Amino acid sequence: MASRRKITLDRRKVVEKILKDRGDILLVTGLGAPTWDAAAVGDHPNNFYLWGGMGGAVLTGLGLALAQPKRRVLVITGDGEMLMGVGGLATVAVQKPSNLAICIMDNQRYGETGMQETHTEHGVDLAAMAAGAGFQKYSTVYNNRELAEAIPVLYSEQGPVFVDVKVTDAPQPMTLPPRDGPMLKHRFRENLLGHV
Amino acid sequence: MAISYKLQRRKVVHQILKERGDAAVITGIGNAVHDVASFNDDPKNMYLAGVMGGASMVAFGIALAQPKRRVLVITGDGELLAGVGSLATIGVEQPKNMSIIVIDNQAYGATGNQHTHTGSGVDLVGIAAASGFKKTALITTQAELESELPKIHSEPGPYFAVVKVTNKSSPRIDAPRDGTYVARRFRAAVTGESM
């Protein structure tokens, strides 16, 4: 069980820090706030935003990581989205993709529907679930010092790695990236593969 | 890489059922149905012969509706994994009268014994604990089974145990397959209302 520690981190700043030196990583974001967070840092052709398919971000990252074993794949998603497809953690752990990193912006809320509490507000420990699923590298981040330790893990530790970042539920402006699916897909593939 | 275990699933399930008292028993799809049916066809058994991933939440709904009765889930590892988020939902809700027993042969028994994730490092007990289950156990021997039996039946839950068993199959003993019959018989038996 996660110990009750004070949550102070601001999600926008966390995502900004994570993506500041993103290099050539491929980024998949889960629907809702993580997509707006990534867009607020700046739109990028290596970003694939899920605007739907709740529960699918981590598995989209898995398929991508298997297809592109030489590229680092980072999934940034929310706690509610992660919980909806939480069996996927077991599927990922069994596959052991060494280039896949999963980072949860865990505000313990369903942000898009009115900030209702999720299970992580009530003791469900996502990092421990990842451990149970078979992840060797997992952690929960509560402050900037822990975040500074976690960022290199996301980028370069042998995957799969799982980092649950506890962030406040303070509202953020919606910053919307492009939402046309075929355009996002074409842009992503063209930039990665040189063709659509 | 999978370790082999000695407990036999049918004996394990029979031993658990021997002391069920007036508990309601919900089975997941596949071998769990046959394991339970081979002990006896109790009207307080609800056999799910479909809906992979649904057994725990059916039991949870019953546990809320029947707070004075123990509700046991007997299911397989593949079935549990197909709906593993349910553990988090139940962990948050903390129904005291509910136990989940996973008969883990580390294979999808009904479809050709393909390995499930539990044979490749997935720790269901760890996931249950992370989901908020206060009482969890990993049972691999007869002695461990016997020491856990009283907890399965009466420890304030939600209780969760994985019983590691051999992947040898046992003879097929069918439960009644007509869902409308099984559901109405069950409901009448646990509520005392007429069908």
Added chain:
Amino acid sequence: MGNKKSKNWHWSQDVHALFKKLGIEQVAYVPDGGLAKLINRCQADASIRSVVLTTEEEGVAQMAGAWLGGQKGVLLTQSGGVGNCINMLSMMQECRIPLLALVSMRGEWGECFPWQVPMGQSTIPALEAAKVIVHHVDQAEKVPETVHAAARLAFDSYRAVAVVISQRISGSGSRG
């Protein structure tokens, strides 16, 4: 259902009152904007056990258990969640277990999020394919009576019934 003329009236008031009258004791949901007011009312009501799910199919299974155990429940879901439930719904059909579901539509009326459109357009055909009886309602004043009729059909005639509440009523998904 009386005072719908009042400016502050919201359909969730009457539907919550109806839940009480019908003896609904379990409500399960993945939070949704269109149903938020009803969810809040249920949460505040000590006689109704509110259960937050990780995915909607859990709720179908829970409702089966509620009825098996002698209680009545209601599943509250957004249209996207319907797409997570189709296999679990086969239990309700096979066992003829009553199910009352309230579905808040997206991808239907004035939607601004294109990714919601495919599932929104599939919602009613998918429910019907799963042999769920669909009552579609697109006026707020008619929601309570529709839910009432659906509840009778569900619990008295042992059927799976979904009240599909149009996006026209909730207005969700119109930002962006």
Added chain:
Amino acid sequence: MATKKKKKTDWSKEVFKVLKKADIRQIAYVPDAGHTSLIKMAVADNAIKPVSLTSEQEGIAVLSGAWLGGEAGALLMQSSGVGNVINMLGMANECRFPLLMLVTMRGEWGEFNPWQVPMGQATETVLDAAGVIIHRADDPAEIAETVEAAAKIAFDSGRMVAVLIGQRVVGFKDWTK
């Protein structure tokens, strides 16, 4: 219908050849008896990454990611699994991801388990509701060519396609044994 005497495994081998020809690199599956030999071949093939799933909806997401990363994949599942993927198909539909699904049918031809019937009977309708192109194969001799055609529509025309392999092909188990 002259080839009916062929053994069950034959169609799997032919289908596997077709999948190789289509350069399928990821095969995601929830195990199913009807797919047993295909899964075995996928696991044994070094050029293919087999991905065992806890639930079928994960497979739609995996294959979306595979295609974003430049690889083609296929999802193997039973008809009951179709009922788990409808919401996730919304993503494939909206982005027009190519998607190849091989679905072994239950609940139709000589089914013994009544609980399989509702979902088996709903399979085609819900796939259609989700915008998936449906090809059916009830004769073992036609499965491989059907999969080949489906792979073409999927990957060349960027569509979601399901090949439904009739329960008649897989056969119904004799439960008296």
